Amino acid sequence: MRIILAAALVAAPLAAQTGRPSEAVNVFIGTGGEGHTYPGATAPFGMVQLSPDTDTGCTIRDCYGHAAGYRYDDPTIQGFSHTHFSGAGHSDLGDVLVMPVAGDRVALDPGDAKVPGSGYRSRFSHARETASPGYYAVTLDDAGVRAELTAGTRVGVHRYAFAAGRAAHLVIDLRSSLYNYPGKILWSGLHLRADGTLTGFRETRGWAPGRKLFFAMRFSSPLTDHAFVDREEKVPYKGFAAPGRGSDAVAEKLGRQLEAQLDFGRLTKPLEVRVALSGVDENGAVANLEAEPGDFDAIRVATRGAWDRALGAVDIDAPPAMRTNLYTALYHTLLAPSVWSDADGRWRGPDDQVRVATGYTVRSTFSLWDTFRAEHPLLTLVQPAQRTCDVVSSLVASREASPYGILPVWQFAGRETWTMIGYHAVPVIADAYLKGIRCFDAPRALDAMVASASYASYGGLGEYMKRGYVPIDKEPEAASKTVEYAYDDWTIARMARAMGRTDVAAQFDKRAGYWRNSFDAKSGFLRARLANGAYRTPFDPTAINYGSDYTEGNAWQYSWFVPQDQGALFRLLGGDAKTVAKLDAMFDFDNSKLDYSHAEDIAGLIGQYIHGNEPSHHVAYLYNYAGAPWRTQERLTQIVASQYKPTPDGLSGNDDLGQMSAWLFFTGLGFYPVAPGSNEYVIGRPFVSRAVMTLPNGRRFTVAADGLSEANRYVSQVTLNGKPLARSFIRHDEIMAGGELRFVMGAVPNKGWATAKAARPYSISGY
C-alpha cells in the first residue's frame, strides 16, 4: 500500500506560491527581548554570519543582552562583524569587525553611544534598516554611509555607498568581540599581501579557550593608504620594529590589540568588500574567498535562492502572523550547526590539529543540550539526509580528535566549551540512525557514543555508572544529570539493538532505568541524592540556582524528564489523574512570591512551566501520555499565544541555535518529537490551516486543519491518508512515506480521542 502511494506522492514542483518563502521571514524576531538572535546576513548553515553589532564594549554581565551583537533597542551600530550565534544563552564571536568611516578624521575607538561623533560608531534608525534572509541594509547616519551586507557559505560581502565627495575609509577592529573582557584576545595578526588581499587572524580565549579564526579580505577599489595599529599599552618587550613607518607600506602587524585603518580616497561607486573566513589558516581563507566568486549582487541572489529552496521545504498556509512566525522559526533552525571546514575539506579540531574531511562537510556550533530535542529531529524532515550525516560525521570526527575522546557537548569553531550537561550528541546520532539515515559510519558512531557515556571523569559519570545515579555531594546538578544520562543511554540501547549489538543494548537498557534512582516517589519530584542514598535537604521544588540540584531549572521542570519511559514515571506519580493534576499544578503555579531575576535564561514563565528554557519544552505534550490530549491542545494554545510574536521581542527566551524555533515549527504543524530516538512525534494541535512538506526523499507530506480558527483550537478528529487516526502520535515512517495528516478542528475538546493506553505515545513500560 505504501509503495503504491509512493509513486503518486513523489513531488512535482509546487505550484507558484504567493511570494518567495524568504519574504515571509522576519529576521528581526528575537533581536529584542530574550531571543538573542541577529538580523544580519547568512547563508543556510553558513560559516559567516555577517551582522551589525550595536554594542560590544560591555563587561561579562552586561554582555548577556548582546550575546548576538545586536539589540533592537540600541541607537547606534558599532560595526559589522562576521560571526554570531543565533540565540545562544552564553556567547562569544563577533569576529573581524568592519566599520565604514567617511571624511578626513578617522576615529579608531568606537566611542560612546551616548555621545555622537565620539568614535567610529554611528547612529542608525530602523526606518532606514531592512533585512531578509541573506541580506541586511542600514543607513549609518553619522557616517553618511548606506551599508549593505550579504553572505555566501564561507564569504561575507559588504557594500558601502559613501556620500559623494567624502573620503572613504574602513576601520577593522580586531579588538572587538562579543563577551569581550580584558585579556580575551590572546594574539592577532594583519597581513597586507602584495596582491592587495588583507589577511589576518585572531586567537581568543573565554568560552572556547584557544579559538583560532582566520580571514581574507578583498576590496573592489584599491587601497590608497593603510595603517596597522597596535593599541596595546605597556608591552614590556616588543622585539624589533618591522619595516614600514609613516606612509611607508606596512605588510604585517602582530599583537593583542590590533586595528587597521584602510583608506580608499573619494570613490565614485560603492565600495564592495569580500571577506572569507577559515578555521585553518590565512591561506585557507584566501582559498575560501576564491571558491565563492561573485560580487555583492551575485552572492546576494545566490543566497536568496538558497534560502528560498531551504525554506521552500514547507509550504505554509496560516494566518499572517503565524505564517511569519513559522517561516522565521524555520529560518532560525537552518542556521546551525554551521559549516566549519574549509572549501578544500581542511578543518581544525578540538585538539587544535588540522585534518581533512572527505565525503562530508564538517560542521560546528553544537548547542546539543538544546538542539537534540527538536532542532536535529526537524532537520531530518526538512533537509537532505546528507545534512544530518554531515552533523553525525562531524560529531564522530570531533570525538576522534578530542583530547578527551568523547563527543562534543557544546562546541563551536571546532572547540569544546563544556557548557550544559549530558552527552546529547548521542540522541542526535541515534535519532538519525533509527530513522534510517545511514550515510555515516555507524560502528564508529556507536563507539563514540559508548565512549562518551563511559568517560568517568565527565560530569559524575563514574559515580553514575557505579551507583545508578549522580550523587549531589560528588557533583553539582546531580538530579538533572542523572535523568539526562538515563535518556541518552536509552538512545544508545535503541541504536545498538538496531545494529545487532545486543551486548551494548543490554548494558544501556539497564542504565536507561537509572532515572528511577533519583526520583522521590514520596514527594513526587525528581530529587538529588547524596552518596549515602538520602535525598538532599532542604528541598524546595521552586528553587533555581547555579550549581544546585538541577541545571537551569528546578524540580518542577526536571521531574518530567523521562522521555524514554513516561508511562513508568506516571505510574510513580500515581496514575493518569494525579499526573494531569500535577501537570496542571505546574502550569497554574502562582509565581507571585518568587524572583528568578538572578538566573539567566529563566524567561517565559507560565507558572513553573518555563518556555524560555529547554527543560520544559516537551512538558505540554505529556498530557497525551496520561490520556488527556485535549489538555495538551489547551496548553499549546496558551504557550504559542503567550511566547511567540512576529516582533523583535517575539521570542520568550534564547532561541538556542534553533531549538525555541524548532519547537514552534513542529508545534505549528501539529506534532513534536518528545522522545528523539523513538521515531514518534506526539500530536498536539496544528496552528496552520495547511502545510505541505517536501521531504528529503522527494515525497510530500501534508498537514491540513479543517475549520482552524482562534475559537476552533481543539482537535475533534484526525485522519492519516483518509483513515481515522485513533492514537495521539504519528511515526516517522508514516511521514516519510508521504501523505496527508488531516485535522478537523473544533471549539470544544474531544475528550474521547486517543485516551486508550494503546493510543498513547511510546513508552517502554507502556508497550
Add this chain to the structure above:
Amino acid sequence: MRIILAAALVAAPLAAQTGRPSEAVNVFIGTGGEGHTYPGATAPFGMVQLSPDTDTGCTIRDCYGHAAGYRYDDPTIQGFSHTHFSGAGHSDLGDVLVMPVAGDRVALDPGDAKVPGSGYRSRFSHARETASPGYYAVTLDDAGVRAELTAGTRVGVHRYAFAAGRAAHLVIDLRSSLYNYPGKILWSGLHLRADGTLTGFRETRGWAPGRKLFFAMRFSSPLTDHAFVDREEKVPYKGFAAPGRGSDAVAEKLGRQLEAQLDFGRLTKPLEVRVALSGVDENGAVANLEAEPGDFDAIRVATRGAWDRALGAVDIDAPPAMRTNLYTALYHTLLAPSVWSDADGRWRGPDDQVRVATGYTVRSTFSLWDTFRAEHPLLTLVQPAQRTCDVVSSLVASREASPYGILPVWQFAGRETWTMIGYHAVPVIADAYLKGIRCFDAPRALDAMVASASYASYGGLGEYMKRGYVPIDKEPEAASKTVEYAYDDWTIARMARAMGRTDVAAQFDKRAGYWRNSFDAKSGFLRARLANGAYRTPFDPTAINYGSDYTEGNAWQYSWFVPQDQGALFRLLGGDAKTVAKLDAMFDFDNSKLDYSHAEDIAGLIGQYIHGNEPSHHVAYLYNYAGAPWRTQERLTQIVASQYKPTPDGLSGNDDLGQMSAWLFFTGLGFYPVAPGSNEYVIGRPFVSRAVMTLPNGRRFTVAADGLSEANRYVSQVTLNGKPLARSFIRHDEIMAGGELRFVMGAVPNKGWATAKAARPYSISGY
C-alpha cells in the same frame, strides 16, 4: 694537471686518529664570560638543543648573561629545556623546561637559587658534571637525581636516575623561558593522550612575535598520576571547567601559565623521557618522535657518531689547547642554521602558514649579519653541498612565504625578528652559487636577492636607492647600512653576471660603489651623512651608542667595511703606508678613557679593534691588501692569544651562532674569507702544525706548517702543492681540487712575501 691530481687526491678513509674528534671538543667553552654558548646535548644542526638552564627568572636586562640558559658560575640548575641559541647576543627559547623532583613534596616554582629547597631547582657541582657533543650529565644534589641528556635531530632524550625508594616526579614548566618577561607567553597547552603520550605547545611573543612550538613526550615508565595546573592569576573569565578533578584523569589544559606535575612512583630503573619538537603541530611532534626511535643509549651512540663524522671533516694536529679550541670552534659552527621542518617536510613559515618542503630540509636560526662572514663560507668546505643548498632553499622559501616578500634578516623558528641590519642572506646565496653549489633554484634565489635589495621600506633602502647612501636624518645607523648594502649589492652583481643576467649585474655593480658616498676622505672615516649631503656632526669616531651612525660599533670598526673594493678604500686613505698606519692606530688605540659598559656585545677590545663583535672580524686580514701580510700575521697571533681559551670564559664575545668560532677555525688553518662571494680566502698564518680537510667532494686538502711554535709565528714561505705561492690569498677552487698548502714558519717576518699588487687579495679596482 688538476685532473690528474684529482684522482690521487680522492679521499681514502683516514688512518685511525688518536681518539674520536668529538672527544677533542670542550662544550663548556663559552658558557662563562661573554660566549653565550650552552653545554647541553644536540645533534649537528639539530632542532633540539637540550640543555640545562641555570637561571631564567630574570628581567630583560639581567637576561643577557643567560641568553643560552646556562652560566658556568651559577650554583643551581632550574631545569632542562629543549631549545637554545649558541652564542646569540639577544635571546629567546628555553622551551619546555623539564625538571626531575624526588620525594613526597613537589614544588611547582623554581624557588630562590640562594635558598636551597625553596623550589624545584637543585644545586649542582661541576665536579659531578660532564658533557661532550650530544651528551650532558650532572648530579642534581638537592633532588638526589643523576640527570643525563642526549639528542637526535628532532628528539631530545632525558635519563633520570632517582635515589632508591624516593618517589619520582617530573615538573614540566611551560612558564619558563629565556628572555622571559610578563606577558611573553601568549598561550600554551598540555594534552595527555590515551596512549600516554604528553603533547603540548606554546605560543610566545618577544624577539619573534607569535612564535609557535609544539612538543610530544613519552616516558619509559607509565604515569601513576598527573596534574595540569594553570598558575595564571586574575583571569576575568575562564569559561567552563573541563572534565577531571583531583585524582581524575585530566586530558587537557590550556592557559598562559601552565605546569604539569607527572608522577611515576618509586622506580627500580632510571626514567627515560623522549621528547620531540615540531614547529607545525602536536601531531607533527608525535611523528617526529616516531621518526627517531631508540632509547637513550641508542640515540646517544647515533649522535656521537654523527658528531664524529661531522667533526672528522678535519683532522687537526696542533698543540692541545689549540686543538681543543679548534674542534670546539668547529663544533660551534655545526649547530646552526638548525633544522626547522618536520620529518615529513612540513614547516611553518614567517607568515605562520604551514607548507611542505620537498627535496630539502628547511632550516632556521639565521643570524645572518654575523654568519655571512665566515660561518656560511666554512660550511661550504666542511659539510656536504646539500647542507648549503638546504640553507639557500630555506632562505628562498622563507622569502616566498614572507609577508614582506624579502629574505630573512635574523630569523628563528621560521619567524623574522628584524634584528641587525643588511640583507646578508644575499652574500650567503651568492657565495654558494659562485662556488659552484647549484642544488637550489638559482633564478628564484636571484629574484629573492633583488627583491630584498629593493624593498624600499626596509632600513632606509628607498633612500639608499634614491641617493646612493642612507641619510642619517631619515634612518638610524645609516653609515653602517650604506656600506653593508653596497657589499651585499656587489655579491648580487657577481652572481647575476655568472648567471648571464647582465642587466641585474650592471644595476648592482653600480650600487656596489655606493660605499664611497658615505666615506669622508678628509677625516679618513666612514661617516653618516644627512639628506642634504653634509656629514652629521658632532663626530666622534670612538662613540658607540644604539641608534647612532653605526651598528654596534663606531667609525673605527666600520671604516674598514668595503670587502668588495679594499684597494679603492686604501687609495682613499692615502695608500699602503697610511692604511697600515691607520690599521695600527686602530689596534694600538688607548682606550683607557673610554667606557663601553652600556653597550651589549662590545667585548674583546684590542684598542678600537673589537674582536667580540663582528664588524672587526675581517680587519686583521686587511694588512695583506696593503702589501704587509706579516702585519696580519702579527695581529692574528695577538688576537688568537688574547681572545680564545679552552675554558668556560674562553670566548671574548658572543659566539653568534658560530661566527666567532668560524673566525677561529679559518684563522687556525691559516686563511679567512674576507669577502664572501670573491671565492678567495686571505692567507693569515696557521696555528696548526697540520690539518687535513676531507672536502665535500671527497678530496683532501692539507694545511701544514713546518716549524710552527710560539716563537715561529711568522710565515716565511708558502707552497701550494709543492710550488711556491707568492700571493697572500688562495682560491676556493684550489682548495676544492685537493692538495697541500704548506707553510714554513719562522721567528721573523718575511716582509718580502706577497707584497706586490698582483699578489694581494681580490679588489675590484685592484684588478
